[in-house]
Amino acid sequence: MTNIIFICSSLEPGRDGVGDYTRYLSYELVNHGYKIAIIALHDRYVFEDNESSVQTENGKTLRLLRLSIDTPISEKLKKASQFINTHKPDLLSLQFVPFGFHPKGLPFWLNKFLKKLSSDIQWHFMFHELWVGMAEKSSVKLIFWGYIQRLLIINLVKSLRPFIINTQSHTYQQYLKKYNINSEILPLITNIPPTHYTTSLKENPVKKAFDTKTFNFVVFGSIHPYSLIEQLAIEVANKVKQEFWSVTLTILGRQSNESKNWIAVWKRNGLNVNYLGEQSAEEISKILSQSTIGLSSTAFAVIEKSGSVAAMLAHGLPVLCIASEWKPRGIIPLENHPGILAYKNSNLETVLQLAEKTSIPIITVSDIARQFIRYLE
Numbered sequence: 001m002t003n004i005i006f007i008c009s010s011l012e013p014g015r016d017g018v019g020d021y022t023r024y025l026s027y028e029l030v031n032h033g034y035k036i037a038i039i040a041l042h043d044r045y046v047f048e049d050n051e052s053s054v055q056t057e058n059g060k061t062l063r064l065l066r067l068s069i070d071t072p073i074s075e076k077l078k079k080a081s082q083f084i085n086t087h088k089p090d091l092l093s094l095q096f097v098p099f100g101f102h103p104k105g106l107p108f109w110l111n112k113f114l115k116k117l118s119s120d121i122q123w124h125f126m127f128h129e130l131w132v133g134m135a136e137k138s139s140v141k142l143i144f145w146g147y148i149q150r151l152l153i154i155n156l157v158k159s160l161r162p163f164i165i166n167t168q169s170h171t172y173q174q175y176l177k178k179y180n181i182n183s184e185i186l187p188l189i190t191n192i193p194p195t196h197y198t199t200s201l202k203e204n205p206v207k208k209a210f211d212t213k214t215f216n217f218v219v220f221g222s223i224h225p226y227s228l229i230e231q232l233a234i235e236v237a238n239k240v241k242q243e244f245w246s247v248t249l250t251i252l253g254r255q256s257n258e259s260k261n262w263i264a265v266w267k268r269n270g271l272n273v274n275y276l277g278e279q280s281a282e283e284i285s286k287i288l289s290q291s292t293i294g295l296s297s298t299a300f301a302v303i304e305k306s307g308s309v310a311a312m313l314a315h316g317l318p319v320l321c322i323a324s325e326w327k328p329r330g331i332i333p334l335e336n337h338p339g340i341l342a343y344k345n346s347n348l349e350t351v352l353q354l355a356e357k358t359s360i361p362i363i364t365v366s367d368i369a370r371q372f373i374r375y376l377e
Contacts, residue, residue: 001122001376003035005089007114009100011038011066012045014281017191017307018097018128024189028369030060037063037087039080041113042101044069049079063087073109080117091163091376092117093124096156098131098149105132105149111156123162124376126186127153128305130172136327150179157181164375169304174331184375188304189365192311195285206318206356209292213245218291218317219262220252220284221308226324227258227297228343229265235348237269248272249295250287252279258297288315293355295319299326300342301333313339314362318355 006026010016013023019040026036040046043066054062065083067076084092094114098105114123130153132138133146157165166186167173176183209215215236239245249266251259255277266273279287288294294312296303300321303309312319319340327333339360341351 001091002033003087003089004029004037004091004093004124005084005087006036006038006093006095008038008040008095009042009097010044011040011064012043015045016100018095018100020191021128021189021307022095024191024193024365025369025372026062027056028365029372030056030062031366032369032373035087035089037083037089038065039083040064040066041076041080042069043067049075051083073113077113077116084117084121089121091122091124093126094160094162095126095128096153097128098152099129105145106152108152111152111159114156115159118160123160125157125160125162125165127165127167127172127176127183130167130175134171134175134328136329138329154179154181166372166375169302170334171301171328171331172305174333175328178331186372186375187363187368188307188310189368190311190314191307192281192284192288192314193365194289194315195282204356205292205316206352210352210356213243215245215247215293216291217247217249217293217295217320218252218288218312219249219295219297219308220311221306222253222297223251223256223258223262224297224299224323225258228322228324229262229297232295232320232322232343232348233265233269233271237271239348240271248274250274250276250291252276252284252287254278284311285315288312288317291315291317293318293320293352296321296340297323299323300337300340301326301328303337303340309340310363313360314364316360316362318358318360320351320355 006022008018008022011019030036046066046068049067049071051065101107101110131146131149133142165183167183168188173183236247240247263273263275294317296309296319298306309319320343322343341354343351
């Protein structure tokens, strides 16, 4: 299977995580000799449908078809079918995230649409997200909402009978298995490729921080509510007073109510904070390479799906998960993720000592492409 068309929802660079993932994987597969094209079925960033070409680093061509969110389903089907007939793929790869194909994550149209799109072509599924209402404390509304989303996924799998199914999260893998859907883990590709000398190739960043008493915390991407930032700030402030640490928190990404809250909490505890806003991928890579440890507010059980965490790990940074407790219903999630440490109230010293000794898994897009190829063999 060397001729593949990827199907995702949107393809706007830097605006859609699944779209970026699809691009990066496609570029790398082209470098491995594969013929690749991409269809964005429900692109919220284009007003008119368009087809274009992208040149890869080695001069090969990648064809893109972007179909607007406003295009009628019948017109999408016509254009997507023509695109597929032109490229004659031997595999269609669905990059699935429910809210990418419908604002409420309920794309009832998708199953029938994809069935018409390919009567005799094999499928591959990559589940980037599954359904809402997974948490033990979910409301009845979210649980019912997630139940409908789950039925859509089960029916999609039964209808298209994919040759192979992947997901990046062990928690998602367990949920799929619970509903008799077998899947394999394919790690997430960093959305910030390292362009600077990674810390992992030098001295352990936390070891160096202990030696110099200089700690540079960094966070970028979405910041979720109910994190343990207040507890962390109090502990860090105590270390500054007792052990004369020099500490800075750098926040990257679009400003939100939560980023404002983090800034306020850090300042309230007398700590230095730099809010840099949105930056280029190269600048983010530079900042990550100069940092000590990354912070994430994504729940530990689903942290493998975070593009920003993947980026921090790719730059050799250990990651401290400061999300509030989030337990999935009906399964027992993994307790360990390489390079990622769960923070609990008043155990900063312990997790930093663990971070100093931890081995950071450096997974490149080339590694992931080779793993994907092995699954197809």
